[in-house]
Amino acid sequence: xxxxxxxxxxxxxxxxxxxxxxxxxxxxxxxxxxxxxxxxxxxxxxxxxxxxxxxxxxxxxxxxxxxxxxxxxxxxxxxxxxxxxxxxxxxxxxxxxxxxxxxxxxxxxxxxxxxxxxxxxxxxxxxxxxxxxxxxxxxxxxxxxxxxxxxxxxxxxxxxxxxxxxxxxxxxxxxxxxxxxxxxxxxxxxxxxxxxxxxxxxxxxxxxxxxxxxxxxxxxxxxxxxxxxxxxxxxxxxxxxxxxxxxxxxxxxxxxxxxxxxxxxxxxxxxxxxxxxxxxxxxxxxxxxxxxxxxxxxxxxxxxxxxxxxxxxxxxxxxxxxxxxxxxxxxxxxxxxxxxxxxxxxxxxxxxxxxxxxxxxxxxxxxxxxxxxxxxxxxxxxxxxxxxxxxxxxxxxxxxxxxxxxxxxxxxxxxxxxxxxxxxxxxxxxxxxxxxxxxxxxxxxxxxxxxxxx
Amino acid sequence: xxxxxxxxxxxxxxxxxxxxxxxxxxxxxxxxxxxxxxxxxxxxxxxxxxxxxxxxxxxxxxxxxxxxxxxxxxxxxxxxxxxxxxxxxxxxxxxxxxxxxxxxxxxxxxxxxxxxxxxxxxxxxxxxxxxxxxxxxxxxxxxxxxxxxxxxxxxxxxxxxxxxxxxxxxxxxxxxxxxxxxxxxxxxxxxxxxxxxxxxxxxxxxxxxxxxxxxxxxxxxxxxxxxxxxxxxxxxxxxxxxxxxxxxxxxxxxxxxxxxxxxxxxxxxxxxxxxxxxxxxxxxxxxxxxxxxxxxxxxxxxxxxxxxxxxxxxxxxxxxxxxxxxxxxxxxxxxxxxxxxxxxxxxxxxxxxxxxxxxxxxxxxxxxxxxxxxxxxxxxxxxxxxxxxxxxxxxxxxxxxxxxxxxxxxxxxxxxxxxxxxxxxxxxxxxxxxxxxxxxxxxxxxxxxxxxxx
Numbered sequence: 001x002x003x004x005x006x007x008x009x010x011x012x013x014x015x016x017x018x019x020x021x022x023x024x025x026x027x028x029x030x031x032x033x034x035x036x037x038x039x040x041x042x043x044x045x046x047x048x049x050x051x052x053x054x055x056x057x058x059x060x061x062x063x064x065x066x067x068x069x070x071x072x073x074x075x076x077x078x079x080x081x082x083x084x085x086x087x088x089x090x091x092x093x094x095x096x097x098x099x100x101x102x103x104x105x106x107x108x109x110x111x112x113x114x115x116x117x118x119x120x121x122x123x124x125x126x127x128x129x130x131x132x133x134x135x136x137x138x139x140x141x142x143x144x145x146x147x148x149x150x151x152x153x154x155x156x157x158x159x160x161x162x163x164x165x166x167x168x169x170x171x172x173x174x175x176x177x178x179x180x181x182x183x184x185x186x187x188x189x190x191x192x193x194x195x196x197x198x199x200x201x202x203x204x205x206x207x208x209x210x211x212x213x214x215x216x217x218x219x220x221x222x223x224x225x226x227x228x229x230x231x232x233x234x235x236x237x238x239x240x241x242x243x244x245x246x247x248x249x250x251x252x253x254x255x256x257x258x259x260x261x262x263x264x265x266x267x268x269x270x271x272x273x274x275x276x277x278x279x280x281x282x283x284x285x286x287x288x289x290x291x292x293x294x295x296x297x298x299x300x301x302x303x304x305x306x307x308x309x310x311x312x313x314x315x316x317x318x319x320x321x322x323x324x325x326x327x328x329x330x331x332x333x334x335x336x337x338x339x340x341x342x343x344x345x346x347x348x349x350x351x352x353x354x355x356x357x358x359x360x361x362x363x364x365x366x367x368x369x370x371x372x373x374x375x376x377x378x379x380x381x382x383x384x385x386x387x388x389x390x391x392x393x394x395x396x397x398x399x400x401x402x403x404x405x406x407x408x409x410x411x412x413x414x415x416x417x418x419x420x421x422x423x424x425x426x427x428x429x430x431x432x433x434x435x436x437x438x439x440x441x442x443x444x445x446x447x448x449x450x451x452x453x454x
Numbered sequence: 455x456x457x458x459x460x461x462x463x464x465x466x467x468x469x470x471x472x473x474x475x476x477x478x479x480x481x482x483x484x485x486x487x488x489x490x491x492x493x494x495x496x497x498x499x500x501x502x503x504x505x506x507x508x509x510x511x512x513x514x515x516x517x518x519x520x521x522x523x524x525x526x527x528x529x530x531x532x533x534x535x536x537x538x539x540x541x542x543x544x545x546x547x548x549x550x551x552x553x554x555x556x557x558x559x560x561x562x563x564x565x566x567x568x569x570x571x572x573x574x575x576x577x578x579x580x581x582x583x584x585x586x587x588x589x590x591x592x593x594x595x596x597x598x599x600x601x602x603x604x605x606x607x608x609x610x611x612x613x614x615x616x617x618x619x620x621x622x623x624x625x626x627x628x629x630x631x632x633x634x635x636x637x638x639x640x641x642x643x644x645x646x647x648x649x650x651x652x653x654x655x656x657x658x659x660x661x662x663x664x665x666x667x668x669x670x671x672x673x674x675x676x677x678x679x680x681x682x683x684x685x686x687x688x689x690x691x692x693x694x695x696x697x698x699x700x701x702x703x704x705x706x707x708x709x710x711x712x713x714x715x716x717x718x719x720x721x722x723x724x725x726x727x728x729x730x731x732x733x734x735x736x737x738x739x740x741x742x743x744x745x746x747x748x749x750x751x752x753x754x755x756x757x758x759x760x761x762x763x764x765x766x767x768x769x770x771x772x773x774x775x776x777x778x779x780x781x782x783x784x785x786x787x788x789x790x791x792x793x794x795x796x797x798x799x800x801x802x803x804x805x806x807x808x809x810x811x812x813x814x815x816x817x818x819x820x821x822x823x824x825x826x827x828x829x830x831x832x833x834x835x836x837x838x839x840x841x842x843x844x845x846x847x848x849x850x851x852x853x854x855x856x857x858x859x860x861x862x863x864x865x866x867x868x869x870x871x872x873x874x875x876x877x878x879x880x881x882x883x884x885x886x887x888x889x890x891x892x893x894x895x896x897x898x899x900x901x902x903x904x905x906x907x908x
Contacts, residue, residue: 024685157645168641169623169689186640187622191611230714231478233707235623235689252706253687256713260684263717264799270721271795272788278796287821290792294785294825298833301784305777312773319766322776323759326892329780330755331748334726338744341725342732345718367741371748379752438780 004038007031015049028054029061036066044073056082060094063280068101076105080112087166088138089254091117092124123247132225133218135258136239136248139165142172145181149201150194167253169235170213172246173198180238180246183213215240218247222258227350229255266348269426270341272297293431300435304329307439311446314454320387321449324396328445331375332403332437339364339411340433344426347419354420361412368408369401376401395452399444403437410436458492461485469503479511483520486512490520498527510536514548517734522555530559534566541620542592543708545571546578577701586679587672589712590693590702593619596626599635603655604648621707623689624667626700627652634692634700637667669694672701676712681804683709720802723880724795726751747885754889758783761893765900768908774841775903778850782899785829786857786891793818793865794887798880801873808874815866822862823855830854849906853898857891864890 011031014023036043083091099106120138127133143152159165171189173182192201216225216239239248265275272293277285315322346352352360380397384390415425465485468477490497537545553560574592581587597606613619625643627636646655670679670693693702719729726747731739769776800806806814834851838844869879
């Protein structure tokens with residue numbers, strides 16, 4: 001209960017102190033979650049008292065079932081205000097979440113927005129999830145080159161006081177057709193002669209190329225844009241259309257979020273877990289998504305067992321085979337997982353792609369072959385010592401060599417092939433891989449044993 | 455060979471066009487790598503012709519064996535210049551890499567730096583890898599509150615033209631004891647009255663709290679600092695000591711790098727791969743690091759097999775047990791890996807820690823228990839149908855239930871405990887986990903079978 005009281009106190013202070021945001025939206029969402037778990041009425045009361053800006057910020061952070069409460073409790077006019085307070089990318093996102101819960105409501109809210117907001121949201125929604133356009137904000141500080149620098153700065157003052165702009169780090173200079181010409185970092189702008197036009201200021205520099213910004217097309221893959229931002233250590237990147245018209249900007253904090261989220265997604269996908277389902281507080285969705293992958297795994301495990309079943313007589317007459325066979329499969333699985341993790345990660349960091357397959361395979365198979373030789377010999381000696389049969393040692397050594405070598409091969413080629421087919425290389429690749437390493441491991445070991453030993 | 459010619463051309467242009475950096479340091483490093491693979495002499499020639507700034511930037515990006523060539527080929531005076539051109543955090547990093555290769559050389563270079571650079575590097579080196587201090591740059595744009603705004607801006611112009619400052623987004627205001635008082639974003643500073651002092655400008659605002667920056671202590675865990683930067687969407691965070699004295703700043707691009715690197719490290723550690731060893735181009739280091747984890751895995755696989763060996767008579771008399779036992783182990787391993795991936799990731803994102811163990815365990819064990827029931831029943835029916843023995847189905851159902859439930863438990867408690875012991879929860883946890891899931895799986899299944907069926 002201490003936690004509850006603390007949560008109440010913090011929310012209370014946050015609501016009362018209008019000048020300063022005491023809590024981040026994420027923290028506020030966490031505390032609201034605690035309150036709701038204990039006291040539904042108080043939760044509704046807090047929602048009613050939150051100002052629209054905080055409401056919008058916090059609504060994005062809430063899990064689905066709590067957002068459902070929000071849209072049922074809070075009057076539509078206030079939700080509309082909340083949407084209008086948000087930056088365009090966030091408003092689009094929130095509206096998408098609302099739509100997932102209640103399509104009618106989402107439509108009602110959208111219709112109440114003013115026309116500018118509507119058209120911005122429509123445009124942002126037209127992008128796919130993996131397109132840069134879906135991640136941009138359309139709120140920008142821009143000017144034409146002939147504007148006097150001081151006037152542009154005065155406009156910045158106005159836009160900021162109206163709460164239209166936050167987190168400004170560049171002034172974008174466009175021509176009369178809205179084509180992006182230059183981007184002036186504020187650290188440069190502040191050194192400009194305020195009485196002269198922007199163009200005059202820029203032309204004074206020997207090296208005006210430094211005002212030519214790195215840009216992203218709205219249709220670029222967001223992953224590629226993140227690569228550019230990282231390679232050039234950018235704080236913000238302007239987004240343009242195919243004609244060069246300035247559409248919006250993607251800021252460093254959006255890039256942060258994207259990097260974190262895609263790392264989580266990758267790690268979860270490799271383990272057969274859905275990142276979206278896990279974010280929900282209810283266990284059912286997370287459990288279902290995990291069950292899906294377990295079902296696939298069960299299917300592949302049955303296939304491997306079926307292969308074991310082909311050798312039932314061999315096992316019955318030589319039980320050491322049953323004792324040793326899990327080792328061959330386990331070592332193969334591990335070796336394959338190593339190659340898989342490295343390949344998936346390097347693909348996602350943009351270091352390799354399908355055309356590098358030959359080079360990458362050479363590297364990975366060399367490593368797994370070497371380890372196959374080493375551990376084949378080690379395990380061969382262990383098996384010899386354990387069961388006093390050198391030929392059994394030879395069989396397990398040879399089958400480990402084959403299985404580890406193939407594990408390296410499949411751990412590399414599976415994600416590269418998935419990527420080539422435009423499928424997320426992390427999704428399902430572990431399961432496919434262990435199907436190979438288990439089946440091949442059992443088949444090699446038991447097959448060689450039957451052939452050589454019996 | 456096309457690739458080589460392209461690389462040559464790009465490097466050539468980069469070296470000749472002094473005004474503009476054509477390639478990022480990373481790209482330059484990649485192309486130099488290609489050149490070196492084909493033509494050692496040309497590689498040395500390019501190194502000699504690179505300007506010190508590019509040389510420093512690129513040296514950080516090179517793998518160890520190429521950096522070795524650099525310090526053997528490039529004269530010490532030029533290396534010293536390169537170090538001086540780098541920002542303090544980067545210079546410290548490069549010097550550390552050089553020290554790993556040639557301690558004498560590193561000492562020689564360090565001794566040739568000017569005193570200021572030396573003392574900054576010494577201070578940065580005194581921090582641990584996980585401390586915020588190790589990630590800061592000491593180059594800052596600061597002023598005292600009584601300075602006239604226009605004078606501060608004039609100083610900025612000077613510092614920038616001397617190449618002392620890059621990527622400025624805030625002016626830090628300190629008192630005479632260097633205690634950090636305020637941070638003024640450039641988007642605010644540009645709106646200040648340049649003829650008045652900074653303090654006068656600040657005091658005009660109703661809400662001067664907005665100039666109170668979020669700060670990090672130099673001794674803070676870098677992971678926590680990343681959390682603050684993300685929660686508040688910061689572009690830069692000032693670093694202070696325990697007395698509040700301003701020491702440096704950590705910028706968004708360093709945070710990006712940290713996020714990417716720690717995600718890679720986590721994913722690799724989970725798979726039993728060393729991120730540092732993989733970055734090297736030589737296969738030996740990567741292979742060795744992987745072999746280490748394979749060796750541990752071999753040890754645990756032998757333990758599991760030993761457990762199987764306890765039931766050799768049961769297997770010999772009922773070979774279906776050998777056929778079905780890998781399924782129990784495999785499903786346990788997968789269920790545990792799901793819980794493990796989620797727990798490791800949530801720990802690293804700061805969402806959970808050891809004190810939340812009860813809550814997290816409840817969630818994870820509920821999911822794995824539910825899936826244990828479902829897949830126990832499914833597999834029980836499959837086994838019944840396959841081998842025509844309903845009691846065998848009952849045994850596998852019960853052992854899957856137990857193993858999956860315990861897998862969820864261990865998949866959660868292992869990383870939480872490692873974290874509690876201040877060990878990276880991703881390192882080795884997969885191997886420990888599968889030791890449990892394999893051993894328990896085999897023991898439950900074979901033990902129950904022996905007890906009930908035979």
